[in-house]
Amino acid sequence: MADLYAILIKSWNDAQKEAFAIRKTVFIEEQGVPEEMELDEFDPICQHALAYENSRCIGTARLILPIEAANRQIARIGRMAVLAPYRKQGVGKSLLSALIKLGISKDITQFELHAQLSAIPFYEQLGFIATGNVYDEAGIAHRDMILQTPLSQSP
Numbered sequence: 065m066a067d068l069y070a071i072l073i074k075s076w077n078d079a080q081k082e083a084f085a086i087r088k089t090v091f092i093e094e095q096g097v098p099e100e101m102e103l104d105e106f107d108p109i110c111q112h113a114l115a116y117e118n119s120r121c122i123g124t125a126r127l128i129l130p131i132e133a134a135n136r137q138i139a140r141i142g143r144m145a146v147l148a149p150y151r152k153q154g155v156g157k158s159l160l161s162a163l164i165k166l167g168i169s170k171d172i173t174q175f176e177l178h179a180q181l182s183a184i185p186f187y188e189q190l191g192f193i194a195t196g197n198v199y200d201e202a203g204i205a206h207r208d209m210i211l212q213t214p215l216s217q218s219p
């Protein structure tokens with residue numbers, strides 16, 4: 065049970081060992097995502113949120129901050145994974161909230177993500193809205209989702 069857990073934001077250098085262990089268990093072993101698709105060129109430039117129960121890492125997610133001037137205020141969230149025994153206890157929500165808070169502190173006004181269909185209700189709890197058609201990614205059905213922050217509505 066994740067009675068007491070902490071969320072830390074780390075660079076890829078500091079996060080990779082623990083983040084990859086979680087992603088391997090959840091995406092590669094549980095969901096059958098091909099191992100060669102799991103790590104990509106974005107990991108080193110992302111901010112990574114890690115959830116800890118005591119000293120054990122139990123969940124992870126990442127935030128890709130904009131690198132193109134034209135999309136300065138749009139960031140992408142991804143690789144959201146919580147170990148199965150710790151799900152439905154608020155860990156995923158805390159990871160997502162931490163990344164949204166981090167993005168807002170960097171003037172992000174819109175967050176985007178590719179949601180597995182089964183995870184859409186989870187993201188909706190945080191205010192994300194599904195857009196567009198269903199498509200395949202790594203053999204799993206996905207839809208795009210977006211969240212616009214209150215900042216994006218200010219004049």
Ligand SMILES: CC(C)(COP(=O)(O)OP(=O)(O)OC[C@H]1O[C@@H](n2cnc3c(N)ncnc32)[C@H](O)[C@@H]1OP(=O)(O)O)[C@@H](O)C(=O)NCCC(=O)NCCS
Nearest residue numbers: 144145146151152153154155156157179180183185186189
């Ligand atoms: C999706 C995932 C990260 C959610 O993490 P979690 O720790 O279980 O989520 P939380 O406990 O913080 O849930 C937050 C809210 O969403 C709800 N929720 C979580 N998963 C849900 C689901 N699959 N369907 C419906 N509601 C869900 C919870 O009930 C909770 O609602 P509440 O605040 O009213 O109680 C986790 O299920 C997971 O790792 N799944 C496997 C990997 C995956 O599919 N990742 C998403 C890739 S797009």
